[in-house]
Amino acid sequence: MKVWMLLSLVVSPYVDCKNREKIMAQAKVKVGYDEVVPRDLTFDLNKDNVHKYWFNDDPWNTLWMTAVLAAVPEGERWVMRSAAMLLDKIDDPAVRQAGVDFCKQERIHAREHDVMNEISIEHGLPLDDIESTFVVIREFLKKNLSPEMQGALAASFEHFTAILSSVFLEYPEMFEDTEPEVVNMLFWHFVEETEHKAVSFDVFSHASGKGPLAYLRRVTAMATSSVVGVPGITAALVYLLWKDKQFTNLPSALKMLDTTLVRPGVMRHIVKLYFPYYRPSFHPWKDDNRDVIHVWKKSFDETGDAGAAFKALCDWHKNENPRKVGKSSAFSAIKAKFAIA
Numbered sequence: 001m002k003v004w005m006l007l008s009l010v011v012s013p014y015v016d017c018k019n020r021e022k023i024m025a026q027a028k029v030k031v032g033y034d035e036v037v038p039r040d041l042t043f044d045l046n047k048d049n050v051h052k053y054w055f056n057d058d059p060w061n062t063l064w065m066t067a068v069l070a071a072v073p074e075g076e077r078w079v080m081r082s083a084a085m086l087l088d089k090i091d092d093p094a095v096r097q098a099g100v101d102f103c104k105q106e107r108i109h110a111r112e113h114d115v116m117n118e119i120s121i122e123h124g125l126p127l128d129d130i131e132s133t134f135v136v137i138r139e140f141l142k143k144n145l146s147p148e149m150q151g152a153l154a155a156s157f158e159h160f161t162a163i164l165s166s167v168f169l170e171y172p173e174m175f176e177d178t179e180p181e182v183v184n185m186l187f188w189h190f191v192e193e194t195e196h197k198a199v200s201f202d203v204f205s206h207a208s209g210k211g212p213l214a215y216l217r218r219v220t221a222m223a224t225s226s227v228v229g230v231p232g233i234t235a236a237l238v239y240l241l242w243k244d245k246q247f248t249n250l251p252s253a254l255k256m257l258d259t260t261l262v263r264p265g266v267m268r269h270i271v272k273l274y275f276p277y278y279r280p281s282f283h284p285w286k287d288d289n290r291d292v293i294h295v296w297k298k299s300f301d302e303t304g305d306a307g308a309a310f311k312a313l314c315d316w317h318k319n320e321n322p323r324k325v326g327k328s329s330a331f332s333a334i335k336a337k338f339a340i341a
Contacts (some may be wrong), residue, residue, distance in 0.1 A: 033094055035290065037297075038104035041306065052123040056177040056291035059246045061257035061263055066120055067236035068164070068283050071134040071175075075157060076110035077214050078138050079200060083115065085147040086207035095206050101265060102199040105192045112185055126243050127171040130236045137228065151204040152221035156277070159222070162284060163196035163273035164266075165190035169266040170323075170341040171294045172314050185307035188312070191293045198284040222277050 062210070080103045087099050117127045142150065168174065169190050175183045202318040241247050260267045276282050299305075299312035317324055319320040 005322050007034050033098045033199075035293070036101045036105070036199065037192075037195065038101055038108065039188065039192070039300075041112075041185075041188055042109055043112060043115075043182050043184065043188075043306075045112070045119060046150070047119050047122045049212070050116070050119045050179060050182055052125070054182050056180050056251055056255075058201070058255050059249055060241070060252040061259055063125075063244065063246065064256050064260070065234050066125065066127070067240055069113065070117065070130040071232075072113040073110040074131055074134050074138060075223055076106040076113070077158060078142075078152040080106045080110075081142075082147070082150045082198060083203050086151045086264065089207040090203065092206060095202055098196070098199045099203050100202075102196045105196055108155040109189055111187070111190065116182075116185070124244070130239065134232075135199075137232075140176055148204070148208045149217060149221065151207060152217045154200075155169055155200040155204045155218065155227060156222040156225040157229075158193075158197060158200040159277050159284065160225065160276075161193045165193040165197075165271055165275060166287070166289055166292075167266050167269045168266070169194065169289070169296075169313070170269075171266075171318060172310065174259065174264060174266075180307060182309055187296065187310050194289060194293050201284050219278050260307050265331055 051057070052060050053062040055065045083099045083103060087096055090096050090099070117131065120127050145153070168186070172187070175186070204218070205214065208217060246252065273287065276286070279298065295316040296309045296313045300309040303309070
């Protein structure tokens with residue numbers, strides 16, 4: 001009896017802590033569910049207004065972004081299917097409805113990125129080869145993994161898209177020389193990926209339950225996604241550079257390295273946001289970036305214009321974002337003092 005009493009004293013603070021974390025996570029979930037709004041937008045994307053090197057008119061940067069986005073259409077369809085398989089196991093109507101709205105958003109995203117990929121193919125980039133390779137991997141996983149494990153993989157993929165979207169939303173100036181209609185489509189997508197960034201995670205959590213097994217599935221899925229996804233994107237980039245004969249374009253390569261490692265350092269920011277996923281207490285809305293998407297959403301709700309919403313977002317970052325305004329002013333002062341071009 002004394003042993004059990006001692007154990008209860010040791011365990012009870014841990015249980016209380018976990019209960020507090022659960023309550024906090026549920027509160028964050030409700031914030032996320034309020035945000036999910038499917039918008040059935042179509043964009044005027046075609047070969048004439050989307051040039052081959054659409055991202056800042058630079059080959060390496062464009063091919064890097066193309067490699068990142070190549071699997072989006074089939075990936076979106078997979079995460080939709082993964083969520084749909086688990087919805088019948090969920091009793092909470094709020095989670096179920098969020099899953100339905102999530103699927104609506106992803107279906108529209110897949111459709112618009114199909115168009116974008118087809119344009120790249122028309123420009124001579126072999127995205128059909130990359131997509132077909134991803135489909136082979138996807139079908140293997142669908143055939144050999146349980147619905148719960150597929151749900152865990154979907155949650156991990158959605159974490160990657162959420163943190164990538166978060167970085168781009170925080171640094172829209174990256175796209176200042178990118179073709180406008182592409183920017184409009186991408187930032188609509190980034191906003192909606194942020195809106196539903198917790199849905200796959202919560203669908204998996206509610207369907208798989210809590211405890212060590214669910215946590216093990218979650219972190220194993222993330223490790224698997226990382227081991228497959230990062231080399232896969234790298235291989236896709238190398239393949240595109242080879243097919244497009246850009247390997248020796250060193251000035252362009254340096255521009256891409258600047259984008260990914262220095263200014264703004266996309267990969268540095270992604271790494272910082274990636275690792276919290278492995279914490280037992282992790283929840284996507286613990287990184288609360290609603291202030292950013294609300295700027296875009298407010299402007300879009302008022303105008304119905306994705307281009308105006310993107311401009312509003314850029315203006316907010318320049319003039320109002322508390323994380324940037326002070327830094328921007330300080331950097332401008334340094335430039336003036338030392339006559340930096």
